[in-house]
Amino acid sequence: MSESLDPVIHAAARLRITAKLATLDADEQIAFPRLQQLLEMTAGNLSTHLQRLEEAEYVTIEKTHQGRTPVTYLALTPRGRRAFEDYTATLRGLIAGAS
Template structure:
């Protein structure tokens, strides 16, 4: 029997956030505004999903001082990378045909 997909990641917007952040090198970040542009999400929708991912320990965000004032950045935690890898493996198990 295949384990269930992680419900925190499985929501479409959160899966897209995780995938976008997973494309970064560990320790790299994306600004909130850049993530919002990439995913075409409203600010309120993005912050809601980021908070849920943060509560699960998958994402971390911080406010940093930039040239034009403070900006919020987000990155995937090591726990988030492991959770996404497990999610992908589970999804592959579900999608792979049953051997004969």
Template sequence: MTDLDPVIHAPARLRIVVVLAELVPGDVIAFPRLRSELDMTAGNLSTHLRKLEDAGYVEVTKTHEKRTPVTYLALSDAGRTALAGYRTALTAILGGTA
């Protein structure tokens, strides 16, 4: 049996990775926009993003715009590869073809 990536497998993190994967490589999304898209609390989203960032799946860029802190997020190349592997593993478990 194929193992699913435990970092991505948590439902909230899977949702995050899938939304970020919809971005064109090199594009970013602001934290409030992602939070709104996922309908998650800031604390919950931050916790899951930290796990994804620690795994190298998400790139976090913190900056300022007119003295206001802004956080931008993107799926890294490693994150895209991990999601593709997750999809393949899930398809294999379900008995389909990748």
């Protein structure tokens, strides 16, 4: 386990996004507007942080249509799920070491 926290996840907004996506089953996705609502973030702010997570290959962003309506679905990748697990393990270790 590394002693440093993953800087991609460590930003507060990206930590919130990753934590929320980690609550989904590995084969589940969530629609962008639902995630935006749950996190109470603006669309622009959420999009910016999702782009960074996508660049790190921590999330997948699937753009599709339901009828004529565009829909964006989000999910953690296996790499993203592992990064979140490593992050939380490192954080627990740092907290335990501070006790």
